[in-house]
Amino acid sequence: MSKILRIVGLMALLMMSFGVMVTTAQDDMMVVRIGGIHPLTGFLANDGLGMDQAIQMAVDEINEMGLVPGITLEYVSADSTGAADVGQQEAERLITEEGISVIIGTFQSAVTGNVATVAAREGVPLIIDVAAASDITERGRDADGNQWTFRIQPNADVMGTFAAQYAVAMTSAGGGELGSVAYLHEGVTDYGRSVYGAFEAEAANIGLDIVETVGYEFGADYTTDVTIVGASAPDAVMVTGYYGDGLTIAQNMEAIALDVPFVMGVAQGTYDQDQFVADAGSLAECFFNSNYRWDNLNPHALAVRARYAERFGEGMTSADVLAWQATYIAADAIRRAGSGDTAAIQAALLETDYEYHIMPYDGSITFVDGETPNAIPVVMQVQDGAVKQVWPPEIAESEPRFCTSWGG
Amino acid sequence: MEWKQYRGSLIGGLVVISLFAILIYNNVDWRACLEPEAEGFVLSCVAENTSAWYARYGVVMRQATVSGLLIGGVYGLVALGLTMIFGVLEIINFAHGALMTVGLYITFILFDTFGIDPYLGLFITVPLLFFIGLIVYRVVIHPARDAPHHNQLLLTLGLTLLIENLLLMVFTATPRAIRLDYGRGETNILGLFVMQFPIRIWRAVITFDKLLAFLGALVVTAILYTIIQKTDLGKAIRATAQERDGAALVGINTDWINMITFGIGTACVGAAAALVLPFRPADPTAGNLFNITAFIIVVLGGMGNAIGALLGGLIIGLTQELTGIFFPGSPDLIGVFVIFILVLLFRPQGLLGQAA
Numbered sequence: 199m200s201k202i203l204r205i206v207g208l209m210a211l212l213m214m215s216f217g218v219m220v221t222t223a224q225d226d227m228m229v230v231r232i233g234g235i236h237p238l239t240g241f242l243a244n245d246g247l248g249m250d251q252a253i254q255m256a257v258d259e260i261n262e263m264g265l266v267p268g269i270t271l272e273y274v275s276a277d278s279t280g281a282a283d284v285g286q287q288e289a290e291r292l293i294t295e296e297g298i299s300v301i302i303g304t305f306q307s308a309v310t311g312n313v314a315t316v317a318a319r320e321g322v323p324l325i326i327d328v329a330a331a332s333d334i335t336e337r338g339r340d341a342d343g344n345q346w347t348f349r350i351q352p353n354a355d356v357m358g359t360f361a362a363q364y365a366v367a368m369t370s371a372g373g374g375e376l377g378s379v380a381y382l383h384e385g386v387t388d389y390g391r392s393v394y395g396a397f398e399a400e401a402a403n404i405g406l407d408i409v410e411t412v413g414y415e416f417g418a419d420y421t422t423d424v425t426i427v428g429a430s431a432p433d434a435v436m437v438t439g440y441y442g443d444g445l446t447i448a449q450n451m452e453a454i455a456l457d458v459p460f461v462m463g464v465a466q467g468t469y470d471q472d473q474f475v476a477d478a479g480s481l482a483e484c485f486f487n488s489n490y491r492w493d494n495l496n497p498h499a500l501a502v503r504a505r506y507a508e509r510f511g512e513g514m515t516s517a518d519v520l521a522w523q524a525t526y527i528a529a530d531a532i533r534r535a536g537s538g539d540t541a542a543i544q545a546a547l548l549e550t551d552y553e554y555h556i557m558p559y560d561g562s563i564t565f566v567d568g569e570t571p572n573a574i575p576v577v578m579q580v581q582d583g584a585v586k587q588v589w590p591p592e593i594a595e596s597e598p599r600f601c602t603s604w605g606g
Numbered sequence: 607m608e609w610k611q612y613r614g615s616l617i618g619g620l621v622v623i624s625l626f627a628i629l630i631y632n633n634v635d636w637r638a639c640l641e642p643e644a645e646g647f648v649l650s651c652v653a654e655n656t657s658a659w660y661a662r663y664g665v666v667m668r669q670a671t672v673s674g675l676l677i678g679g680v681y682g683l684v685a686l687g688l689t690m691i692f693g694v695l696e697i698i699n700f701a702h703g704a705l706m707t708v709g710l711y712i713t714f715i716l717f718d719t720f721g722i723d724p725y726l727g728l729f730i731t732v733p734l735l736f737f738i739g740l741i742v743y744r745v746v747i748h749p750a751r752d753a754p755h756h757n758q759l760l761l762t763l764g765l766t767l768l769i770e771n772l773l774l775m776v777f778t779a780t781p782r783a784i785r786l787d788y789g790r791g792e793t794n795i796l797g798l799f800v801m802q803f804p805i806r807i808w809r810a811v812i813t814f815d816k817l818l819a820f821l822g823a824l825v826v827t828a829i830l831y832t833i834i835q836k837t838d839l840g841k842a843i844r845a846t847a848q849e850r851d852g853a854a855l856v857g858i859n860t861d862w863i864n865m866i867t868f869g870i871g872t873a874c875v876g877a878a879a880a881l882v883l884p885f886r887p888a889d890p891t892a893g894n895l896f897n898i899t900a901f902i903i904v905v906l907g908g909m910g911n912a913i914g915a916l917l918g919g920l921i922i923g924l925t926q927e928l929t930g931i932f933f934p935g936s937p938d939l940i941g942v943f944v945i946f947i948l949v950l951l952f953r954p955q956g957l958l959g960q961a962a
Contacts, residue, residue, distance in 0.1 A: 239771065241891045243779030385937065412930070415938045418886045418895060419677050421811070422927050425669040429662055442781045442887050449885060452790075453804050453813045454669070477783040477887070512780075 227270040230538035232257065232528055233298035234273060234521075235288050235313060236305050240280035241416075244441065245305055245467070249327060249521035250275050251510050253302055256525035259505075266533040274298055278309045285309035289316040299538035300325065300531070302524045305517060307331030307354075307388040314338035318346040323531070323544045327524040328490070328517045330354040330465055331388045332396070335568030345568045348547050350527060350557070351490045351520055352573040354389070354465070358396025360575050361464040361488040362406055365434055368577065368589050368598050369460070376434060376460075378407040380427040382420075382447065383438035383464075385413020393438045393465045416443055424450045434460035437469070444468025445477060452481055452604045459600045462577070463487035470578040470585050472513045482580045483603040486588070491576040492519040492556050494587050494595060499556035523555055527563060558593050628932050634659045663931075668810035670927040676812065676820040678923020680878055682916040683823040684896045685903035686830065687874030693847040693910025694867040697747060698755075700762040703897025704769040705742070705872050709735050709879025710888035711773060714782045717883075724784065725818065728880045735876025739869035747868060748861075773890040781887035789814030789884075815884035822881045826874065827916050834912060843867055847910055899926075902946045908956025917957065921945070 234253045236246035257273040260266060274296045278285035285304055292298045293316070301317055301324045304310045310329035317324040318340045326334065326349040338347020352360070369376040381397065384390035390413065401408050410430035412423045424447060427435055435458050437447060445468055451461065461484070463469040469487035492499040502522060506514035514522075528543075530552055535542035552563040559572045577589035579598055586596040630636065630652070639651035646654075660667075688702045712731050716722040722730070746765055750758050793803050793814060804811040834840035845853040846863045854860050878896070886892065903922050907914025922942055929941030949956065 239774055239779075241779075241889065243774060244781065244889070245779075247779060413937075414930075416895070417926070417938065418680075418882065419673055419816070421673045422666065422670040422930065425810070426663070426666045426930075429666050442889060445781065445783060445887060446885070454811050473780065477781075477785070479785055481785070 228268055228537065229270050229272050230266075230532055231272045231274050231296060231298040232525065233276060233289075233292035233296060233301045235276045235278050235285055235292070235301060235303035235309070236521075237280040237309075238275070238277035241442075242280045242305065242440070245515070245517050246278070246280075248510075248512070248515055248518045249305060252506065252514065252518040252522040253525045255506060255509060256522045256529075260526070260529045266529050269532060269537075271529060271532070278304055278306070280306065280309070282306075282308045282312045286312040286316055289313040290320075293317075293320045293322050298322070299540050300528045300543055302327055302521065302528060304329060307334060307392065310334050311337050311388070314347040318344075321346065321544075322540045323348065323528075323547055325349075325524045325528055325547075326351065327521040329389075330357060331392045338568055344544070345548065345565070346544060347568050348527075348550075348565050349568060350524055350555075350563055350570050350573065352575050353569060354392040355396040356573060357465040357488065357490070357575045358393045358398075359400040361436065361462070362397050362400035362404060364488055364575075364577050364589050365436070365460075365462060366404060366406060369433075369600075371591075372598065372600060374433075374600070376406065378409045378430075378432045379434045379436055380410040380412075380430050380432035380458075381408055381436045381438075382412050382414065382423060382427050383436075384416070384440065384443060386415055389465075390438050397436065397464055414439075414443070416440075418446075419450065420447045421450045421453060423447075424456060425454055428454060428456050428458070432458060434458060434462060436462055436464050437466050438464045440467040441471065441473075445474065448474075448478055448481055448485065451602075455604050456602065459484075459602055461485055461602065463489065465489050465575065469580065471515060472585060475580055475583055475585065481603050483583075484580065484599060484601040486577055486579045486598070488575045488577045488589075489516060490520060490573075491516050491558060491578065491587070493558035493593060495593055496556050496558075498554075502556060519556065523557060526555070527552055558587075625932070630656055632933055633663070633931070665809045666931060667928075668808055670931055671924065672807065672810045672812055673816075674924035674927035675920055676816045676923070677927075678920035679820040679823040679916075680882055680919070681896065681899050681903055681923050682919025683826055683874055683878045683881075685900040685907065685915040685919055686827055686912055687871035687878075688900045689904045689907065689910055689912065689915045690830075690843075690867055690874075691871040692904065694843055695747070695864050696755075697758050698762070699868075699871070700759060700897070701742070701765040701769065702871070702875060702900060703893030703895075704766040705735065705738065705893070706875035706879050706896055707773060707888065707890060707893035708738065708769060709876040710883050710886075710892055711777060711782070712876075713880045713883045714784060714888050717784045718782070724786075724880050724883050725822075728822070728877060731876045731880045732873045735879075736869040736873040739872025740865055742872070743865045743868040748865070751864075770890045777888075777890065779889055781889045783887035784883055786815065786884050789818075813885070819881040819885070822877065824916075826877045827912070830870070830874070831912050839866070899942070902942055904956075905946060906949050906956055908958045911956060911958045914956055914958035 236249045237243055238246050254273050257271045261270055276288040276292055304313055305328045307329045311334050314324055314334050314337045318338050324347045332353045332355040335347050339345055366376050383394045409432050410427055412426050414423045444466055466487050468474050469485040470489050475482045503514040531543050531546040534546040550565055555563050558576050561572055563570050576587055578585050579588045581596055588594050588596055588598040634656045636652045639648050691699050709731055713724050713727050716727040717724055750761050789803055792800050794800050803814040842858045842863050846860045850860055903918035907918030925941045926938045929938050
């Protein structure tokens with residue numbers, strides 16, 4: 199009941215603010231530019247293009263509703279091509295030539311780290327939509343220790359740590375005991391290694407035995423890697439990687455009939471995607487993923503995703519949702535700063551207390567040392583052809599099932 | 607000197623022994639045997655631990671070997687196209703992988719839009735890529751025939767970027783995967799007999815799609831080899847490769863041979879694409895991996911050498927899969943690059959190439 203009241207209240211509040219804003223004159227509006235850096239070409243363009251669209255959608259919505267009084271937001275999009283040096287150059291270009299007041303990005307840890315350094319040096323706030331490596335927010339401090347980088351997703355430490363805890367808790371809730379896991383992660387970038395590192399540390403803390411680890415490279419086939427993992431006969435297999443490799447790994451697991459009824463992605467790019475269900479069909483069943491996610495029980499989140507699907511003709515992924523959310527955080531700070539002054543926006547970001555988010559976090563989005571303290575991942579599972587939230591129990595849509603689609 | 611005739615087998619033997627040593631050193635828990643409380647002789651303890659390791663990880667060794675050979679066949683096919691183009695045109699075609707990506711998308715469209723099976727689609731993909739090869743040659747390569755080598759190289763590199771970005775524009779970067787509805791469980795082979803897939807050899811698996819990719823690659827290679835060795839066209843291609851001016855003097859239209867060869871080389875990646883799509887999703891940069899690997903194979907097998915390409919493909923496929931087992935935790939491609947450098951240093955003409 200209280201939840202419904204809260205939602206109704208929220209809606210009313212939103213509508214009231216729209217009503218006020220729409221009356222504002224469009225003519226003498228100040229323009230504040232928001233820059234976005236994502237991989238729009240290259241092997242991660244699939245993810246980057248979606249996030250770029252999500253920011254554009256958010257900017258259009260905010261302008262249309264006049265959520266930032268007296269200010270029109272303008273979006274300047276830049277392509278990192280997936281390379282750290284290119285991302286860095288683009289950050290410099292956005293700041294010095296495009297005159298942007300805040301940057302949103304960048305999907306990859308390696309790129310974001312470089313952009314964070316530039317942003318801190320130039321004194322322009324960076325809001326990370328997606329990028330997991332934990333040390334980035336530290337790199338986003340200037341020489342005087344001022345925080346210029348802010349992150350709304352759970353970082354690698356949080357995701358690795360929670361995944362280990364979730365895995366153990368889910369198993370005991372199902373009446374079992376999780377003794378050993380094997381871990382398969384992409385071993386090429388910061389992301390795979392840092393998520394695994396955090397999982398490993400937490401596993402040691404809670405006495406969970408990691409019996410095998412494979413850091414794989416991107417290739418055409420992962421059968422051997424999957425076989426190595428299977429040979430260690432673990433209770434569960436954890437996977438960290440991107441979409442294409444995750445899909446092939448699932449197919450390879452089916453091929454060798456991996457006899458482990460608990461396969462979970464950790465901050466993984468495949469197993470919580472609708473596209474995975476479309477591509478892999480019945481094979482997708484039973485795969486878990488512990489990842490950042492919108493709150494599927496929040497009707498506002500569903501409305502946002504519906505708008506995105508209607509406008510762009512494709513599903514809105516978790517990364518897209520975070521990009522959308524980051525834009526609203528930026529707009530909120532710009533509104534309180536009252537201008538495009540980067541120092542004022544940074545000061546406003548430090549004071550962020552944003553209640554109207556669509557993430558599954560308990561309470562407002564705030565920033566402590568650039569991180570959102572209550573940001574947590576959610577475990578999802580493909581069940582009967584749909585991605586369902588299954589853990590933690592407070593936001594579960596369904597109970598976790600321990601199974602494999604190949605009957606292992 | 608007498609020993610010279612045994613030199614080959616001696617070196618081979620040493621290589622095998624050191625490989626075993628590396629395998630045991632890196633994987634088997636031999637340190638426990640050096641502890642004071644270890645029972646029995648050190649060597650028998652190591653042997654015991656080795657067999658314990660093999661009991662658990664033998665399946666991994668077998669799987670790596672099988673997977674390496676299967677994917678190596680496809681690598682060989684891609685490299686064959688590259689090596690033919692180099693042999694005849696002396697052009698290093700960087701766009702080879704990008705043309706393979708085009709093949710992947712054609713196969714995907716045939717399957718997704720027209721419902722044409724990828725293996726049946728070979729009869730469309732291969733001729734289509736052949737014609738695309740002819741057009742690319744006419745429009746891009748031919749005008750630069752007499753340009754310096756580095757210009758041609760940059761030209762094919764530019765073509766790669768163009769193709770990748772066109773594909774990105776048309777198809778977006780979303781990986782396009784297909785899933786065959788046969789080839790798992792009991793599978794009827796052309797109505798002749800029924801086979802169980804995946805095939806299991808001592809617990810190592812061979813899936814239907816990978817087996818077909820391997821066999822298909824072998825068949826295409828064999829057909830191409832026969833064409834090159836037995837037909838007039840093949841003779842003309844070989845003649846042009848060996849001595850362009852001489853070939854022109856005896857009446858071979860070398861420009862025409864150039865074009866045909868580029869077409870055939872491109873048709874090879876068309877075949878590889880159709881064979882690979884059932885287990886490797888298409889995205890605009892999917893061909894890159896095959897491109898890099900093919901270059902290494904061509905160097906390994908000897909520029910312009912067809913059998914060398916196939917052999918090189920198998921060796922690289924195996925190396926890639928086995929590196930991770932011999933050196934746990936190391937990137938797969940390290941072994942491949944080590945071989946690449948060793949070959950360039952000690953046998954720059956390639957395994958089957960002739961010294962210049």
